[in-house]
Amino acid sequence: MKTTKRWGTKVIKAATAAVLLVTLTGPTVVFADSAAAGNGANASVIQKTTSSVVAIIGRPGDGKKVESRYQLAHGTGVIVRSEGYILTNAHVVKDMHNITVVTSDGKSYAGRTTHYDEESDLALVKIEASGLTPATFASPSDIQVGEPVMAIGTPLSFALRNSVTSGIVSGMERSVQSSYNLIQTDAAINPGNSGGALVNMKGQVIGINTLKFVEQGVDSLGFAIPVDTVQHVLDHFFKYGKVRRPYLGLELSESWEAVVGIPSGSGLEVTYVEADSPAAKAGVKKGDIVQSIGQASVHTLVGYNEALKKYLPEEKVNLALQSGGQSKTVEVVLGEVKSADVKLVQDAAGSYIDSDQGKTRIGDSHYGWSMKYPAGLIQMNRFGDKGTVTFQDAKEEYAISINVEEDQSKELSPYALLRKLDGKSQTVLEKRYVEDGTQPYAKLVGKTKGDYYYQARAFHKGDKVYYLTLVVQNETNYQNNAKRSLYEDLLDTFTLSFDAGDKTLKDISSYQDKNTIATEYGLSFDIPADWEDGYGEGLSYYHEESGVDFAVRISSASSGDTVKAWAARDEESFKASYVEDYRQVEAPVETTVDGVPALEQKFAYTMGDEWEHARVLYILKDKYKYELQFNYAEGKDGAETAQKTIDSLIASVHFPKNGMNASIGFIQDENELLKDSDTVTVTNEKYGYSIIVPEAWNSFDPEDLEDYYSAYSSLMARSRSFYFNGGSIKLSADENGSLSDTVGAIEAEHKKNHEIDADYVYTLTDEPLLGLTVKKFALQYVSSDIPYTLNQYVFEKNGIVYTMEVRVNDAVKTDALWQRIGQVVGSVTFQDPK
Structure with missing residues (x-):
């Protein structure tokens, strides 16, 4: 399978970092000149450039629970202003917490993301520093295929920051999972290199490394954002605080030749025109062929985006079209792409990159246990709400697991508790019931297949049995009195209590009162944990206690359709379905959902008994229609409670960037095909x-x-x-x-x-x-x-x-x-x- 990967947010764990350092060191590459001369030239270039390249590290914030203080993400950045502005990839710092920037001379600074543009995959990080050495950028016209280049970055491990690889410019104007042209290079680009500099032999930056091509048998296929795009984005960052992009309101399709990479004179076919958009007002219609924007011919979507880089919103531009077999030119007053609100991570002053700073104990608030938390202990696995968690020490000498069995008898004798450990070991070395004040436990020591030393303890409290298990792989470690004493002391700290007021106690509970549903349709939302899947097709959910149900329906918008027209059709259909005395309709209200414009309408109907209510949200985004319908009856917990539940569900709705599965095509709204006469x-x-x-x-x-x-x-x-x-x-x-x-x-x-x-x-x-x-x-x-x-x-x-x-x-x-x-x-x- 072939994929492209953006290298930057490289997650490392102490348990594997050493292996990476030993096994993934690559050979040195020299140019075709003599080795001595080539290495001397390389060293001179690096000496001139490396002080402008920094390493970036922080805690990942992709919505997943951080397992340990060793779970970190890192990438690379390039200094662009002496007062502490650093350019990097957007995907490097996306949701990154506790950013730390390390300069080439080994100084560390706290950083914060100030500007962010996911479309170009560029962002700015600010550190409080002065007198830094900004990078020098090459002229876009000077970059040539075949010229030698070097990539500077932080591959694989943060310990390898400011590493250098060399190669050549392999190609220009490449399009690989990018809105704009990329530079292709055979210089090695690996995890952590993202955001780093691709420099020429003058020490000038020609691009920002961003991704590589991954497929079995494919090597040396990396890509960088070229300097013209970098300078365009930086100019907008410092002038406007964001990248201002022109908006036409068109959905375009490339020709077959353009898709497979054959040079083509064909333009781009208009497959969708948004209602009331600049293109619609200029008379552009579905089926038209866009031949050029201004003086630039366009044959690919990347070429289309590159052409629009030359313009600002509110400027006028001529579009050359083929329409109905005739050539014509229309003038369009460009709108502006509404950029989604980016919530940049701003950590509290004094916060540490070590997420467990000051934590000396670890525990689970939901299941009610805690124990000592050594600095080298790493959480490896967590099995949802099943009460099972596994830890391993950073040196891989031992592992500890805690497992909770619920719905057990509230009365277990010492004999019954000891029997709970039967079958845990092949060779029993010790087995007994330990009277330990208020916290007695059953204990089993033994060896398993593969000569693993094993100690299991079973505790009983209420209707739960807690299993605490130690596994030591190396027999020498277990038989070492000092180490065995360390293991025993750690196990002895386990207690069936959790003190929420203890600031030194880290809570690792994974119990959640809601589940996040991330759909393939660019839409996510939170469903309370006690809700059930509905009986309808697709995305439907139901809560028995409150009587509220929630359904989502997604379909494609027909060209020219609007939210108001869509909602009006639904209202007309609803009114036609009920006699007037048995229905109620409120006027639609304009609102927003996750910053996206929407219409909300309330309906009510009855068959003569209790009234059923519906709140419907109509959302049109990126040529897709999202209908969110909430139903409830007055007879359950009351309308007020139902409304609060629905408000909470609506507040959880999110449209993540690039959340739509690229394979999803046209989805017919069947209601548009339905006719009473059929x-x-x-x-x-x-x-x-x-x-x-x-x-x-x-x-x-x-x-x-x-x-x-x-x-x-x-x-x-x-x-x-x-x-x-x-x-x-x-x-x-x-x-x-x-x-x-x-x-x-x-x-x-x-x-x-x-x-x-x-x-x-x-x-x-x-x-x-x-x-x-x-x-x-x-x-x-x-x-x-x-x-x-x-x-x-x-x-x-x-x-x-x-x-x-x-x-x-x-x-x-x-x-x-x-x-x-x-x-x-x-x-x-x-x-x-x-």
């Missing part, structure tokens, strides 16, 4: 009838059960049901019954109900229908506060007795629906049964 004909050959129903109605076919319930399926196959919101139509056939018996059975049921409730009043009449005279039972009734209409038609055709039952709640019995039901009832036709 119907489907359902035929039952066995019972000789066909019926025409709306395509949107749900149908239940008993034959679907045949593989599972063959006997039941055979019985149910006599009927076919069609469901719509608030009602249904059921058509049944009986080849063995008689008309009089069927009518009699139905009437007996109605009479029985009337005897129970005098308000249950039905009528029985003869009616013309389907060219026949049919028996019609009609009923208007209220059941569980829900008023409904029931019509039953019984008739005979070709020796088969048919019963058609129509039931519809008054809440949805609009004139349009009642007319549609009449059309369905009257659509039945008959054939000879088979």
Whole structure:
């Protein structure tokens, strides 16, 4: 599998760093000149340049819990101003905490990210320093393919900062997972090199190292951001505080030739035009071909972005187009890309890069245990909320694990607790119950397969059993009295208590009261831990206690569609689905979700019993529509509690940058295709009838059960049901019954109900229908506060007795629906049964 990797946020752990230092040292590369002359020239260049290159280290903040003080991320930076401004890759410092910058002379400074641009993958870090040596940048026009270059950075380990590799410029104007052109080089670029300098033999920076190509059998394929892009971004950083990008409002597609890298004269096809965008106002339409921007011809998306670098928002630019086979030029007043709010990490003054500074104990607040925390102890694994965690010391001499078993008996004898350790060891060296005041425990010492020395302790408290396990791989270490005493002393510090007020105690609990759902659609949100997956398709969730459910629906926006038009269509559909007295609609309100403009609308409806409420958020972002719907009933914990729950869910919604899976294409909004006039004909050959129903109605076919319930399926196959919101139509056939018996059975049921409730009043009449005279039972009734209409038609055709039952709640019995039901009832036709 081939991939490209951005090298910069290199996470290292003490347990593996030494191995990296020993095994990953590469050979020295020299130029084609004599070794002596080449090395002398190299040394001169490095002496001139290396003082402008710094190493950057900090704690990763990618949303994952930091396991130990040894879990750090590092990269490289280039000094661009003497007063302490350092340029690096955006992905190096993204969410990085406690940034520390180390200059080439070994001085350390606390750093903070001041400017950040993910599109170009560049950022600025500021340190409080003066008199630094800024890098000298090459002229973009002087860079040539084949010229020798050197990469300076911090590969693999922070101990290797300001390392130098050499090579040549392998290519220019490359496009590899970047919005802009990149420089290709064969100089070695490895994890941690990101943000470092790619310099020429004059000691000038020609690019900022950013990524490399990774595939089995592929070497020396690295990439750097060229100096023209670097200077463009730096200019915007210092002038505007951010990169101001022109906005046209177009979605473009490259030609086949451009995709595979063949030189092409074809332009870019317009596949989507955002409503009210600068391009839309200029008359650009879907299907047009963009040939050039100003004087620059564009054939690739990277070329398109490079052309727009020359312009600022609000400037005018001419677009040369092919439209409908005709050439034309339109003038566009450029808008500005709305950059997402970047929350730069600003750590409190005096905070340490060592996340465990001052922590001498470690524990779990949820499960209620704690123990001594040696500086060399590294948390290796955590298994969710299962109460299992493993530690290893930095020298890899021993490992300790804590495992909690819940739902155990609250009464365990010493014998029962000792039995809990059975099967833990192949060779038992010691096994006993230790009376230790308020904290007795069962103890087992032994050897396992592979000669691992093993000590396990089992503690009991409440309905939990706590297992504390020590594993020592090297027999010499375990038999060393001093080391064994150290291990025993550490195990003896384990206690079944957690003091939340102890500032020296580090809490490693992974118990969470919510789960973050990161979707493939560029959308994430938090769901409380006690919620369940809903029964609907896709992203749906439900909370039994509060009665609130949440569903997300994603689809593609049609060209020219707007949030207001989309919401208006939904409102019209909702109003058409309910009789006026049974529905409520509030006017849509403009709002934002994670900084993205949205419309929120509230609906309510009832079938006559309790009111059901819905809050719907309509969001249109990057040509996709996000519909977030929250439903709740008043009868649970009350509307106020439900609203607070929904507000919390909305507040958790996030649109992460580059969160959309690149493989996701056009997703049809099925509601846009749905028409009331669309119907489907359902035929039952066995019972000789066909019926025409709306395509949107749900149908239940008993034959679907045949593989599972063959006997039941055979019985149910006599009927076919069609469901719509608030009602249904059921058509049944009986080849063995008689008309009089069927009518009699139905009437007996109605009479029985009337005897129970005098308000249950039905009528029985003869009616013309389907060219026949049919028996019609009609009923208007209220059941569980829900008023409904029931019509039953019984008739005979070709020796088969048919019963058609129509039931519809008054809440949805609009004139349009009642007319549609009449059309369905009257659509039945008959054939000879088979």
